[in-house]
Amino acid sequence: MQVTVNGVPAELPDDSTVADLVARRAGGHDRVAVARNGDVVPHSSWARTTLAAGDAVEVLAPTAGG
Amino acid sequence: MTAPHGTTEDLVTTGDLAPALAREEAGDPFVLGGATFTSRLLLGTGGVPSLEALEASVRASGTQLVTVALRRVEASATGSMMEVLDRCGVRLLPNTAGCRTAREAVLTARLAREAFGTDWVKLEVIGDEHTLLPDAVELLDAAEQLVAEGFTVLAYTTDDPVLGRRLADAGCAAVMPLGSPIGSGLGIRNPHNIALLREAVHVPVVLDAGIGTASDAAQAMELGCDAVLLASAVTRARDPERMALAMRQAVEGGRLAKLAGRIPRRWHAEASTSFTGLPEL
Numbered sequence: 001m002q003v004t005v006n007g008v009p010a011e012l013p014d015d016s017t018v019a020d021l022v023a024r025r026a027g028g029h030d031r032v033a034v035a036r037n038g039d040v041v042p043h044s045s046w047a048r049t050t051l052a053a054g055d056a057v058e059v060l061a062p063t064a065g066g
Numbered sequence: 067m068t069a070p071h072g073t074t075e076d077l078v079t080t081g082d083l084a085p086a087l088a089r090e091e092a093g094d095p096f097v098l099g100g101a102t103f104t105s106r107l108l109l110g111t112g113g114v115p116s117l118e119a120l121e122a123s124v125r126a127s128g129t130q131l132v133t134v135a136l137r138r139v140e141a142s143a144t145g146s147m148m149e150v151l152d153r154c155g156v157r158l159l160p161n162t163a164g165c166r167t168a169r170e171a172v173l174t175a176r177l178a179r180e181a182f183g184t185d186w187v188k189l190e191v192i193g194d195e196h197t198l199l200p201d202a203v204e205l206l207d208a209a210e211q212l213v214a215e216g217f218t219v220l221a222y223t224t225d226d227p228v229l230g231r232r233l234a235d236a237g238c239a240a241v242m243p244l245g246s247p248i249g250s251g252l253g254i255r256n257p258h259n260i261a262l263l264r265e266a267v268h269v270p271v272v273l274d275a276g277i278g279t280a281s282d283a284a285q286a287m288e289l290g291c292d293a294v295l296l297a298s299a300v301t302r303a304r305d306p307e308r309m310a311l312a313m314r315q316a317v318e319g320g321r322l323a324k325l326a327g328r329i330p331r332r333w334h335a336e337a338s339t340s341f342t343g344l345p346e347l
Contacts, residue, residue, distance in 0.1 A: 006138040026139040031148060033136060033181035040176045058138065060177055062148050064120075065135025065163050066110030066248065066275075066297035 001053040012051060019046040022059060029061040094325065096293055098131075098270050099186060099218040099239035101157070105130045106287070107317045108159065108272065110297025113249075115306065117150050122307035123300050124154045128314045132156045133188055133297070135163050136178055159220065161188040166201070168208035175212050186218045188242070188274075188295075198248045202229050206236060213237035222274050225259040227266040234267035241267050242274035242295060245286065249298045251278030254285055264290035280309075280316035287320025288328070 001014050005025065012021065018034050018041050026032045034041045035058040041049050051057065096103040109129040114120045124132060132151055151158065160178030165171040168191065175187040191208055193201030200223050212219050213236055221233045225243040233241050243263055246252035253276060254260060264271045273286035274295040283294045294317050303309035 029139060029148075031181045031183075032139065033177035035173065035177055038173065040173065040180055043180055058177075060136040060181065061139035062181065063135050063137040064111035064114050064147060065161050066112035066133055066295075 001051070003051055003053065004056045006057075006059060016051050017047055018049040018051065018057070021051065021057060022046060025059050026061055031062050033060045034058065035060070094321070096270070098293070099220075103130045103293075105314075105317075106293040106321055107283075107314055108133065108274075108293055108295035109300065109310070110161075110295060111147070111151075111301070112163075112297045113301035115301065117146055119301070119306045120147065121150045121154060123310040124151070124156060126307045126314065127300065127310035130156055131159050133159045133161050133295070134182070135161050136174065136181055157186075158182050158184055159186055159188050160184065161222075162190050162208075163192075165191050165208075166193070166204070167191065168204045168211065171204070171208040172211050172215075175208075175217055176215075179217070185216055186220070186239075187212065188220045188222060189238075190222045199244075200224055202226070205229075206232055209233055209236045209238055220272065225256050225263060227259060227263040230263040230271070231266045234269045238269060240270040240272050240292075242272040244275035245273055245282065246276030248275045249302075250276055251299060252276055253278050253282040254289070257285065257289055260286070260289045260291065277313075280312040283313050283316040284320035284323070287317055288324050290324060293317070 001012055003010055003012055022032055022034060037056055096106050105128045107127050107129050108131045109124060109127050110133040111120060160182050162171040162174040165174050171189060171191045178187060179185050189208055189212065191201050191204040192198050205221060205223060209219050209221050219238045220240040220242055221238045222242045223229055223233060230241045230243060243260060245254035270292040272293045272295050273291045277283050277294060277296040277299045286294050296313060300306050300310045300313060
């Protein structure tokens with residue numbers, strides 16, 4: 001299925017969860033936040049949140065900032 | 067045995083300064099959002115040239131509260147900045163840098179709470195890309211929403227005392243006026259407003275943005291600010307570690323001077339040496 005991850009179209013296996021996406025995209029980080037279609041997906045529900053075609057997902061990680 | 071002048075006794079006197087400073091810090095805690103800090107310097111990580119410079123600067127500054135941001139994850143990036151900050155034992159203060167609306171800022175704060183496990187947030191809502199000045203209307207809206215959601219909100223704001231009071235009344239844990247635009251290094255352009263803002267609110271005032279060098283940080287503290295937040299002045303200095311130490315000492319010096327009470331300014335001289343007993347020569 002086609003979704004948008006961090007503003008770029010991406011092809012994911014059907015029934016992928018947020019947890020699957022984070023493992024694929026942000027494996028090296030232990031502090032990650034995810035927004036799906038403009039809402040926060042809490043860490044506690046990543047594994048049971050299944051993505052749907054057309055979802056816009058933001059996968060965010062820490063960076064330097066003032 | 068009496069030591070010759072200029073040797074042992076001078077060293078003993080110098081050594082006594084450290085306990086004096088420790089005494090000052092112990093008796094002058096900085097309470098912010100229910101937490102107590104001994105350092106009154108908040109350090110931003112933006113613009114840091116390397117992880118080595120970051121660690122050296124954090125340690126030299128003595129800071130206990132460091133700002134961080136959230137951005138789209140990059141495949142090549144690792145969590146090493148966080149490892150450095152964890153190793154330094156500092157508390158994290160996520161920001162909402164880059165947000166232009168209350169909606170964006172509130173969502174970013176919620177995401178930061180998820181990522182960093184803290185409900186503290188440095189709230190920034192920018193209204194102009196050239197000056198990076200805060201959008202007052204969106205800022206106050208976001209502050210009210212985040213306070214209602216239980217966040218500890220440190221609001222980056224203009225030096226307007228009236229807006230500062232509105233933010234404090236909205237429940238912000240600190241009001242953080244700019245001295246001048248972010249990264250400009252122009253120092254405190256309107257010291258009078260900063261002093262008025264300090265008088266206008268009952269929460270901590272943290273001078274945030276515009277600090278260029280150590281004297282700016284000292285001035286902020288002399289004006290009555292409770293703390294100083296700076297990033298570029300250290301991270302973009304030629305020698306970040308040395309500047310971090312300079313800022314630490316400036317903040318401490320400015321705070322001590324504020325507590326000690328400066329002398330009034332005079333138009334004419336006032337002799338410090340008495341004229342009584344002046345010989346006629």
